Amino acid sequence: MRYKLDITKDHCPMTYVKTKLELEKLSSGDILEVILKKGEPLENVPRTAEEQGNKIIEIKHLQDDIHIVVIEKG
Amino acid sequence: MNFTEEQIYRYSRNIILKEVGGKGQEKLLNSKVLVVGAGELGSPLLLYLAAAGVGTLGIIDSDVVDLSNLQRQVIHFTDDLTRYKVESAAEKISRINADVNVIPYKVRLDSSNIEGIIKDYDFIIDGTDNFPTKFLINDACVMHGKSFSHARILRFDGQTFTHVPGSMCYRCIFKEPPPKDAVPTCSEAGILGAVAGVIGSIQAVETLKYLIGTGDLLTNRLLTFNALKGSFREVKLNKNKNCPLCGVNPTITELTDYEQPACDLK
Numbered sequence: 621m622r623y624k625l626d627i628t629k630d631h632c633p634m635t636y637v638k639t640k641l642e643l644e645k646l647s648s649g650d651i652l653e654v655i656l657k658k659g660e661p662l663e664n665v666p667r668t669a670e671e672q673g674n675k676i677i678e679i680k681h682l683q684d685d686i687h688i689v690v691i692e693k694g
Numbered sequence: 695m696n697f698t699e700e701q702i703y704r705y706s707r708n709i710i711l712k713e714v715g716g717k718g719q720e721k722l723l724n725s726k727v728l729v730v731g732a733g734e735l736g737s738p739l740l741l742y743l744a745a746a747g748v749g750t751l752g753i754i755d756s757d758v759v760d761l762s763n764l765q766r767q768v769i770h771f772t773d774d775l776t777r778y779k780v781e782s783a784a785e786k787i788s789r790i791n792a793d794v795n796v797i798p799y800k801v802r803l804d805s806s807n808i809e810g811i812i813k814d815y816d817f818i819i820d821g822t823d824n825f826p827t828k829f830l831i832n833d834a835c836v837m838h839g840k841s842f843s844h845a846r847i848l849r850f851d852g853q854t855f856t857h858v859p860g861s862m863c864y865r866c867i868f869k870e871p872p873p874k875d876a877v878p879t880c881s882e883a884g885i886l887g888a889v890a891g892v893i894g895s896i897q898a899v900e901t902l903k904y905l906i907g908t909g910d911l912l913t914n915r916l917l918t919f920n921a922l923k924g925s926f927r928e929v930k931l932n933k934n935k936n937c938p939l940c941g942v943n944p945t946i947t948e949l950t951d952y953e954q955p956a957c958d959l960k
Contacts, residue, residue, distance in 0.1 A: 634702065637702055637703075637710055640710065640716070644716050
């Protein structure tokens with residue numbers, strides 16, 4: 621299954637906390653697309669998600685400072 | 695569980711930990727912990743458990759706040775003097791975190807009431823300052839299969855261990871309370887307040903680990919701390935087959951109210 625989460629309005633630590641809470645609801649192998657801003661969220665969310673056992677499939681630039689991080693739940 | 699936006703933010707530093715997460719936080723919010731004593735050990739650990747979002751905290755204490763308590767019992771303030779400790783503690787907890795439901799017990803724990811109280815709780819914390827209650831808590835918890843945290847502090851020393859069903863209990867190490875003349879009286883005893891903070895905080899950590907279900911508990915290990923030396927020591931202690939309570943041939947099958955020392959330490 622593929623899910624989406626928009627954290628463009630959030631700031632650290634809520635950016636990763638919300639990503640993590642969303643990932644917890646998913647099953648292993650599910651995909652979560654996280655829409656976030658460059659800077660702190662783009663630097664930290666994929667790194668922490670990976671550290672906590674998930675896989676980063678892709679990071680895409682959407683528009684302006686908005687990016688999409690595609691995470692596969694571990 | 696659906697957290698509110700405020701809860702996600704409040705508990706963000708818990709949730710972000712791999713070992714805790716939203717699931718661990720949910721466990722904490724649904725947990726019931728009984729704290730015996732709102733004094734030197736109860737003060738720091740109640741503050742941390744409340745801040746962490748342990749949903750229900752039962753607090754037992756029959757005393758009122760005395761001026762000489764304030765040197766170490768950090769949940770009570772100068773304007774709380776003569777208030778019941780359970781009321782003073784409950785007020786501070788409500789100001790830290792309204793998610794926490796406090797159940798106050800203005801009673802002295804004894805063999806007639808302990809079983810009825812502990813049965814409703816997931817984990818029990820011994821924050822008392824006297825041997826009779828320590829043995830009572832140990833015995834009742836072992837008999838009823840309850841997990842608990844033990845601690846004792848005096849002067850610059852502290853000790854703590856955690857019991858879960860089947861692990862070493864207090865009676866495995868100490869068969870019975872020491873004779874009365876071996877226990878320091880009021881004038882002999884002192885305690886550096888921050889030592890209570892160290893040991894009480896370890897009890898809080900153990901409680902949170904137990905409730906979340908992560909890490910290695912201080913079971914079958916007695917952790918001792920000496921503030922003057924600045925050192926911790928870990929004594930490995932297995933369940934004692936000759937323990938009068940949980941050994942092969944137990945001789946203690948009912949609860950005992952040992953006599954209180956002549957003068958209660960304030």
